[in-house]
Amino acid sequence: MDLEKLLTDRLAPAFATVAGEPVDPVVRRSQRADFQSDAALALARQVGRPPRAVATEVLRHAELADLCSVVELSGPGFLNLTVADDALAGMVSALATSARLGVPVAAAPETVVVDYSAPNVAKEMHVGHLRSTVIGDAAARLLEWLGHRVLRANHLGDWGTPFGMLIEHLVDPGEPGAAQELSMGDLDSFYKAARAKFDVDEAFRERSRRRVVALQGGDEATLRLWRLLVEQSERYFLTVYDLLDVTLTERDFHGESSYNDLLGPVVEELDRLGLLRESAGAACVFPPGFVGRDGASLPLIVRKSDGGYGYPATDLAAIRHRTGTLGATRLLYVVGLPQRQHFEMVYAAAGQAGWLGPPARAEHVGFGSILGSDGRMLRSRAGGSVKLVGLLEEAIARATALARERNPELGEVEAAEVGRAVGIGAVKYADLSSDRNRDYVLDWERMLSLDGNTAPYLQYAYSRIRSIFRRAGVAAQPDAGISLAEPAERALAFELVGFAGVVGAVAVNLEFHHLAGYLYRLAATFSTFYERCPVLRADGPVRESRLVLCDLTARVLQQGLYLLGIRTPERM
Template sequence: MTSRMKPAIDIIDQRVRHAMRQVTGIEDCSAIVTPATNAKFGDYQANGAMALAKKMKTNPRKLAEQVIEKLDVSDVCQPPEIAGPGFINLRLKPEFVIESLRQMHSDPARLSIPPAEKPRKTVVDYSSPNIAKQMHVGHLRSTILGDAICRMLEFMNHKVIRQNHIGDWGTQFGKVILALWHVCMAIDVHKKSYFKNDFERLQSNKDNKNELYKICMQIRDRHDKDYINDQLEEFGDAKKYFGRFLEKLDDIIDEIWPDILLAYRFVNLLDDILPGMGLRIITREKKDNEWKPVERPYEHLTRKITVMLQQGGEENCQEEDAWHSVKKATMEHCDYIYQLLNVTLEHPRDSRGESFYKDMLAGVVEDLQKQGLAVDSDGAVCVFPEGFKNKEGDPLPFIIKKSDGAYLYATTDLAALRYRVDELKARRIIYVTDSRQKLHFDMLFAVARKAGWARDDVELSHVTFGSVLGEDGTPLKTRSGENIKLRELLDEAIGRARSVVEQKNPDLSEDQKQQIAKAVGIGAVKYADYSNNRTSDYIFSFDKMLAMDGNTAPYMQYAYARIKSIQRKAEKSGVDVEAELKDLTGIEFTQPDEIALAKYLIRYGEAVEMALADYRPNFLTNYLYELTQKFSGFYTNCPVIKAPPDSRRQRLLLCELTAGVIKHCLRELLGIEVVEQM
């Protein structure tokens, strides 16, 4: 039976608080226990007496003296000391440190970290790629940050429900369908990929308005002709070619996938350019049960398709299959990236895209109207939550239905939130998106609270993060201004790691080299992200993240590999490491490097706690970095294999636990692989 103890800092905090309560009679005293700022003050310090003395207007030093009289920490620390204006300094007892190490050793799965006392069912909403787009750097942070949060929560025994809120509904829905139609026309009618040519022409003329107008007019003319050509009167919209094309789509989609991606970008680009040009396009609308050709502004086309689809109905049902095909192909790509990144997100298990909520959207709007929270405003349906103002100082709207009848992400997010609370029984919902969406989530939460869809027993939090920047300090893009594909970025990381392995350790087998390159390359990208404070932007640099010095994945992996090497060598020289660590009595650390490492090892639980409290993995990486630095000092000054048996045994223990912590933190909590040699 293994016993698990709270981190020392929590034990001390509790005891000091108790003592403060006894002295002052005040219930909620705050002990403010932190790691000592300087080793000469001990291991921990309690600053709470000073803060409390201020509140009570008494002498802080005297209060501190009264507190330590009542303070019983004799099982954990040496007698406390008071310093300066009223710091209470605490030094861990060697026996406590050694006992803690023993417990960690006897509990390799948890390293003696107790699970949460009150597990909470938690929904984590993260990654959220878009349909018909390849994942790019913009998805990196949400995906891996969300993954680390899920891993940490699960480690602490919370029930986690991952929700990949895929962007598969809304405006881009119409764009995808239009893009598919272009691909169909290109293949079946024109027998050539005209949109590729058009796309390039539009791009290369982006500063020449006259030329753009001419190109758009040509595109419009072809579109009109194709559109009329694609009609079958008795069936309605786009049936002659497009209908047949959709029937075979599933079989050919892999082959034409690059075309679909390009056509999608073509439609997007066109949508950016068209407004203000006044070009009109032929389409049809059903009036009195009869289809009538009508002219509409070209730029309204994708929106029109979107609305048709959101309205559903028999006439609009042909796209359903197309939709599934595109989604399937997109998610296969995403799954590949997830596997490469080693994140615990799987399609379809964790997917619940925007489209999942489509039938709940009307109900969301209705219910808010019934409650009197949603009102008409300029033709749109809006909620005006308290405390939000626009530039004129007027109430800021949370728009849940557009004037053209379409729903927005506000509506979808409300429906999703309601579903998560009512159906998934979430008691905490964590949204991992970039900080630019802060206002949206603040308003979302305000509306959900006001509507009674999230009560006080449900915690809502928006975990924000900054942008990934290029070396020039602007958002990371290719030279031509496009988002960098995640796939390409990761491949390059692996390639760079590979060449380092090749250089440093050419004798390894092909398999080993590739395995190390992958672990190091992917690990480097993820670790670099984790080690930055999530709220700030950071500059992406392969050279820095793959450096062997400093707070990088390779440095941690190297430390781990060195320990493994020691253990292998020890075995080779006839030491049975496991047997040696069976009996852990009579240990006594004498070397400063041993003591520093031992004391730092037992603080792993503290680091996990801090990282989870604020969803900041950089606390974990900071801890790992300090741990490995302390290990390096130990490694340099304390030989293991050549040490006398008693000394060797306790040094092997430190090695074993250091490796255990590195591996657990990297692999279990951050999803970064370790390697036995590198």
Template sequence: MADPVLTVAELLRPAFAAVAGGECDPTVRPSDRADAQVNGSLALAKKMGKPPREVAEAVMAQANLSAVCSTTEIAGPGFVNLTFANEFLAGELRAAMADPRLGVRTQAAKRFVVDYSAPNVAKEMHVGHLRSTVIGDAIVRMLEFFGHHVVRENHVGDWGTPFGMLIEHLIDLGEAEASRELSVGDLDMFYKQARQKFDADDTFKERARKRVVALQGGDTETLRMWKLLVAESTRYFDRVYDLLGVLLRDSDIMGESAYNQLLPEVVERLSKANMLVTSDGAEVVFVDGFVNRDNEPLPLIIRKGDGGYNYATSDLATVIDRVERLKVDSMLYVVGAPQAQHLEMVAAVARKAGWLPDTVEFNHVVFGSVLGEDRKILKSRSGETVKLDALLAEAVERAEAAISEKNPELDVATRKAVARQVGIGAIKYADLSIDRVKDYIFDWERMLSFDGNTAPYLQYAHARICSIFRKSEHSRESVRGGTVDIDHAAERALVLRLLQFDTAVVDAVERHSPHRLCTYLYELAGEFSAFYEQCPVLRAPDDATRASRLMLCDSTARVMEQGLALLGIEAPEQM
């Protein structure tokens, strides 16, 4: 528990309880008038029918904050302003930095499944996959940091009617040629050609239809060709994931096809539970509270009129699998907002059918769209969807151009490596730093800027610290374990901010909101900037001050590096 706000809240809790005659939240919050402010007296005063300042006084008389606060002051209508003692802060920082977790609390380990990314086989990954992939990845990293057991599931679209036409197109092209085309990464062309034939040619359409039946019937030769398509796509996904620097690997792929065997089970269970109804030729479940356009009950379609299953069925199957086989405590679906209602219905059916106990969380981690400058879904200039690998390549290119211009001394190899870290970091951070439920406007200039809440700004703060150490006689490690003397306001502010890493990470993971960690890191970088400006490190007035400031620098770099790592962003040592 590094955050001093929590420490003081715990110290105040008994005092509040004594005055209130029972459990009572002190509600301690960071304050712009002091280090922290206690708000609990006002609510308690109302309950007790006493003047708030009187209650505050009574509480403070009961509490002993002398080890933690240098001053406490009752102010305004009944707030208590707290100023932490410098020795306390220095001690807390020392303790936090002696901890490999940098002072971040631990949590009771739980089992999670995080469902994210989900591209389609034989289709290009586009900007629409960016948010799910990047946000999901950050959430996985944060959960793992807390020691949770996390199963990553990449629910790729590898099944369904389009595969009839794709396989037939593969046959037309010849496998060698198809493989060649797919391996180049030009998946869109392949898909479009198949689509075109499907739309224009009735005999092809009929072949495709028959092929789907063969595929679902488990025909060996059809399956072999299907696997070929999947394998080529997987290789392509890996390339994108590698460039993007996310954790997803082949072994994380749990495509729709992986749930095929469970689909009849879904139907059977729903049928046994008497939830299944035949409606317009399809087998459906009507879900309480959902209505259609005409105010009629809205069904979840389990089995289509033609006997085929659809995505609702396989999504229900994922719930069974994750609860019963993986035995998870929590499922996170990092899926775009348009699927909100669908997922709500899936969860409702699973709960009602008894597959999803109340003890297991089902969370839709919604996110908004990536918009262009016209505030519409981001499209390329020609009006097509923006390919993800092209987008990433452009980011690296732009970053490299900026680095060449600003820091020409870097050798080519370093420049290339840093360009990748900065360019990819910028794209990911632009995505992560905005409240995920909102849409955001994609803007190259802003995300690659060294000013404002951007990856390059944070990375630069880190690189500056590394630069200081390169010029000093000391290694980063050698200054650890030292003591910080707080005698400058900027040092004090920096220490206080470093101790809040704890709360920032907990907050971000609990709300599944990486942007809260981003905001924290931005504030940390700002605090460091002020310190850097006002407190010379290498030219400090004396050895003790220099040692103290080097320790502060190292602490900042460690928190920045760890914080960025939790977001899936690298921190170069120079840029």
């Protein structure tokens, strides 16, 4: 189904015959033909013969007659391949009857843990959580669709010293409104009020400290209050996930506290393995190869000098749990780039301890920051962090207004639905459509713009196709013959056939902008096709063929956007 792979498989034996060993034919799309193979040039040096002679001989051995209508030698030694129309049409037909659009289920399914989102209890979610949540959810959707066992891990910040003050604030008799704030989901006010008291009130500070001790000591009354905080926060987070169309559920909350019982054993085991070293009163692991500012080895502080456990301990416990108990072989950490070094150290230490080794491996799926129009980290006017919900609501409001303006035929309910799908889709697509390693500038005009590489453009292409079938009251016949006489039809067929290859690559590198770029190319190619090739006005077999192309395009767009976590409204 994957044309590039098919051509590669055909050319590889021919190259192997000429070279006397396996050679990657390096097949790629070409401007001069449909595909080109570049391997003859590199091989020429290796075998000490002119590139064109090598290419000619490869050509003699290659069996391409059924796939290609033209195969020619070009330039210094390129092989230009033109795919035969009937071969391409055959592949499109195969796609049309494929429920998975040509994408195979993973040959060797794995258990994959995707660690993402991770907001803090009793704190508002802000833009800083957006990228982790959006990218992580796309990873979970994609790998799940490919047949892997995906375990979503929402590593909530639900433990630590701040909980002393938060609990004290909750029960403070002078603060009858605190519980109210909490239940209303006004976490920002709640946290800030607690913080403010902590900063100025010595008595409150002392109570908070005692409360931390009680919490860590397992005091039942304190734990009950702590659970209240956690539950209220989780309830709130779920409403945000619902708004964002994120697949995280209550089952996926695995707070830091859930590893508490494992921290002691983890440290003990590190000690037993001889990996622990005391430094300035703290118990540390020194994974090799990491040096700090002063040139000395950098420690991973597993137990602090005050006896408390540091986050490296939690991260190590989580790894041990995930590989050992859950049987995961792929651990994804969708966390910002600044934390790269921390995770590399944790992975190294886990490797030393024997908790992380082949076939299991951990990958830091890092990402850059979201910037404001001033090119600096996005901040609210007051200089604080920007509330995620506020951002999403603004996106929905803008998109809803746009939908009403562009299509007055939409009723109130439908306009609201479209506005939500488009607004949320725009935010997520802006995040997923550029290289995640880079920072990106959040620009309302651009991401809600209806032209260019944006979610609305893709959604529009989809809804336009749906409207064809709605209007005509017909369905595509998957077994209809495919004819590709027009260049625009051929171009569309090539894009459709390329879906599997892109999905397969993204499953490995988790570079979702490749999938986004592919979908954009598909939608753009479709738009050209749609402009030049009448569908419903065509007759007989041509009409049937074009209906199949339309239907396939819609299905690929829908599936592709689904994998990115973006909805596809039937009308816009």
